[in-house]
Amino acid sequence: MSGGTAGLGHPLAASPAAVAARGAGALAGARRRSQATAVADAAGTAGWAARDMAVLAKRTLCRMITTPEQVLNVTAQPIIIVLLFSYVFGGSITLPGHGSYREYLIGGIFAVTMCGTAQGTGIGLAIDISGGLIDRFRSLPMSRAAVLAGRTLADLALTIVAAAVTAGTGLLLGWRIHTGPADTIAALGLALLFAYAASWGGACVGMLARSAESAQTVGLLVILPLSLTSNAFISTARLTPWLRTVADWNPVSVLATACRQLLGNPDPSAAIRSWPMQHAVLASALWSAVLLAALVPLAVFLYARRVQR
Amino acid sequence: MQAALMIEARGLAKSFGPGLGVSGIDLQVPAGTIVSLLGPNGAGKTTIVRMLATLLRPDAGWARVAGHDVVAQGRAVRRRIGLTGQLASLDDCMTGRANLVMLGQLSRMSRRQARARAADLLTQFGLESAAGRAVRTYSGGMRRRLDLAASLVGGPAVLFLDEPTTGLDPDSRRALWEVVRRLAREGTTVLLTTQYLEEADQLAGHICVITGGRVAAEGTPGQLKAAAGPAKLIISLAPGADLARAAAVLARRAAGPLAAAPRPGYLEVPVVPCAGLVTSVIRDLDEAGVAVNDISLQLPTLEDAFRGLTGSAAAGLPSGDDAVSPEAAEARARAA
Numbered sequence: 001m002s003g004g005t006a007g008l009g010h011p012l013a014a015s016p017a018a019v020a021a022r023g024a025g026a027l028a029g030a031r032r033r034s035q036a037t038a039v040a041d042a043a044g045t046a047g048w049a050a051r052d053m054a055v056l057a058k059r060t061l062c063r064m065i066t067t068p069e070q071v072l073n074v075t076a077q078p079i080i081i082v083l084l085f086s087y088v089f090g091g092s093i094t095l096p097g098h099g100s101y102r103e104y105l106i107g108g109i110f111a112v113t114m115c116g117t118a119q120g121t122g123i124g125l126a127i128d129i130s131g132g133l134i135d136r137f138r139s140l141p142m143s144r145a146a147v148l149a150g151r152t153l154a155d156l157a158l159t160i161v162a163a164a165v166t167a168g169t170g171l172l173l174g175w176r177i178h179t180g181p182a183d184t185i186a187a188l189g190l191a192l193l194f195a196y197a198a199s200w201g202g203a204c205v206g207m208l209a210r211s212a213e214s215a216q217t218v219g220l221l222v223i224l225p226l227s228l229t230s231n232a233f234i235s236t237a238r239l240t241p242w243l244r245t246v247a248d249w250n251p252v253s254v255l256a257t258a259c260r261q262l263l264g265n266p267d268p269s270a271a272i273r274s275w276p277m278q279h280a281v282l283a284s285a286l287w288s289a290v291l292l293a294a295l296v297p298l299a300v301f302l303y304a305r306r307v308q309r
Numbered sequence: 310m311q312a313a314l315m316i317e318a319r320g321l322a323k324s325f326g327p328g329l330g331v332s333g334i335d336l337q338v339p340a341g342t343i344v345s346l347l348g349p350n351g352a353g354k355t356t357i358v359r360m361l362a363t364l365l366r367p368d369a370g371w372a373r374v375a376g377h378d379v380v381a382q383g384r385a386v387r388r389r390i391g392l393t394g395q396l397a398s399l400d401d402c403m404t405g406r407a408n409l410v411m412l413g414q415l416s417r418m419s420r421r422q423a424r425a426r427a428a429d430l431l432t433q434f435g436l437e438s439a440a441g442r443a444v445r446t447y448s449g450g451m452r453r454r455l456d457l458a459a460s461l462v463g464g465p466a467v468l469f470l471d472e473p474t475t476g477l478d479p480d481s482r483r484a485l486w487e488v489v490r491r492l493a494r495e496g497t498t499v500l501l502t503t504q505y506l507e508e509a510d511q512l513a514g515h516i517c518v519i520t521g522g523r524v525a526a527e528g529t530p531g532q533l534k535a536a537a538g539p540a541k542l543i544i545s546l547a548p549g550a551d552l553a554r555a556a557a558v559l560a561r562r563a564a565g566p567l568a569a570a571p572r573p574g575y576l577e578v579p580v581v582p583c584a585g586l587v588t589s590v591i592r593d594l595d596e597a598g599v600a601v602n603d604i605s606l607q608l609p610t611l612e613d614a615f616r617g618l619t620g621s622a623a624a625g626l627p628s629g630d631d632a633v634s635p636e637a638a639e640a641r642a643r644a645a
């Protein structure tokens with residue numbers, strides 16, 4: 001609709017003919033729109049879906065920038081955890097072997113921080129649903145999948161910031177990358193892939209939650225045990241066997257170990273004879289692929305069901 | 310030929326559990342008209358609107374909006390509709406302008422088109438000066454206006470307004486009514502839900518009264534008022550006047566049985582209003598020697614209709630040969 005259209009909506013008479021003519025594209029704006037629609041049908045809806053996703057991702061990012069609490073939450077959390085474990089708990093935690101605990105810790109905090117992405121996704125979607133914004137989106141001729149995809153994409157952008165903050169804090173405390181750029185990029189890629197998969201898990205929680213608060217609680221109830229039964233903060237070498245098996249297969253452990261390996265940080269898990277610890281990079285990629293394959297369809301299903309209520 | 314139906318529903322139903330939801334909803338909204346769904350909280354208005362706007366899949370029945378089936382041709386329906394939900398569905402953190410541009414882009418406009426359309430709407434709704442401010446700083450009225458503007462971004466042929474003025478002050482409400490009337494004049498078909506009888510009366514040419522998930526009654530505002538019962542003559546007798554004699558005199562003029570006196574010294578007489586009625590009643594009473602303090606004619610309101618209809622489920626519309634013709638009731642309502 002161009003600015004040339006005067007009056008509210010369209011200054012057409014209320015005759016059926018006029019209304020029918022409107023549908024047939026009598027107005028320049030309507031014609032443009034129906035042409036655009038024809039193009040969309042021909043070229044496949046994928047292009048439009050991608051554009052809708054970009055528009056909504058941009059919206060989510062704008063929202064993050066104008067509500068600094070959310071950004072602060074994502075960025076302050078890694079700093080606090082790094083400081084807490086370096087200075088408060090770190091003293092009483094010893095690693096098997098001779099590695100520096102701080103060098104060990106940062107890989108773990110990367111993995112835990114990636115999980116945090118999911119919580120932002122869940123809370124954000126729960127807010128949008130309860131506020132009625134999703135209803136408006138769904139009354140538009142836009143791609144419905146874009147609502148979830150746009151949100152997870154924006155959350156991924158925020159996660160990059162969180163990863164940078166974690167790395168910066170680590171560098172200040174003496175953590176170093178001992179490998180080349182290729183390995184570093186591989187580690188970042190694995191971490192972001194996992195964050196993206198986790199974000200779809202958060203989307204599922206957001207769809208199931210009654211409110212933003214319950215999304216937050218559920219998120220915490222999943223992330224906290226997952227982080228604490230991993231090797232993010234401690235070495236699993238001294239755990240009881242069954243718990244160690246759980247910890248070794250835990251995707252957080254797997255990602256943390258993969259990051260440590262790729263960045264050349266201390267990796268006591270190398271001594272653990274379990275498949276995911278021995279092939280941490282591959283295992284982490286597989287974990288993320290499996291999670292994405294399961295969580296994306298589940299989130300889309302829950303979205304369709306949730307909005308039907 | 311009758312105007313094309315822009316909204317048509319038959320037997321539409323959605324259940325949220327026993328006794329919850331709506332059922333058997335039939336609707337017909339001709340192009341360019343305003344139809345109102347009038348009902349108390351929980352009646353099922355939002356559920357009906359959500360089904361028509363393709364947000365909720367009906368359990369039974371069918372509906373066509375702008376000529377397309379809401380289930381099978383949802384996307385085609387969505388290209389032609391605008392929805393202003395019960396909650397102001399805007400992004401609080403974004404500016405008014407950014408909200409409209411985003412919705413334009415999601416309605417398949419180019420960025421430039423979306424910007425132009427947003428500017429256009431902001432001007433029309435008097436929101437230019439606030440366009441650059443985050444929506445969370447808007448007043449309730451501004452928010453509602455922006456919400457309405459947002460539902461017009463795509464130039465909809467059919468507009469759904471779910472309780473658009475709930476929580477607004479009288480001035481903002483009247484301003485919004487004016488906008489809705491203008492849209493209808495310009496050819497937009499409007500389905501509006503409301504809890505306010507006055508609002509339905511002001512805007513809609515046709516009202517469906519919804520209670521308990523069903524259409525309890527429908528008709529023009531005039532017909533519904535007629536269903537509320539006849540007009541009443543309220544007579545306050547002077548102290549010491551003969552009530553029995555007054556009643557006997559008035560019975561000749563009454564359109565139905567006299568109601569028991571609501572207060573001592575008062576008489577309530579159902580009447581068919583006509584020219585000179587009050588004068589002749591006073592003369593009759595005067596000739597019979599009954600002294601009168603005060604006399605007033607009370608016309609039925611939509612409120613009465615609403616109470617009557619929602620109170621008793623069996624209430625229906627009067628047939629054409631009823632004592633009070635709908636036209637007369639409407640004319641009186643205008644004159645009043």
Ligand SMILES: Nc1ncnc2c1ncn2[C@@H]1O[C@H](COP(=O)(O)OP(=O)(O)O)[C@@H](O)[C@H]1O
Nearest residue numbers: 309325329330349350351352353354355356357
């Ligand atoms: N998602 C839902 N789940 C369960 N019950 C619902 C849901 N939506 C509406 N209802 C019930 O259906 C009835 C009609 O609701 P609604 O359409 O919102 O009424 P109105 O808009 O007229 O206030 C109410 O009894 C309400 O509690």
Ligand SMILES: [Mg+2]
Nearest residue numbers: 354355356395
């Ligand atoms: Mg409602």
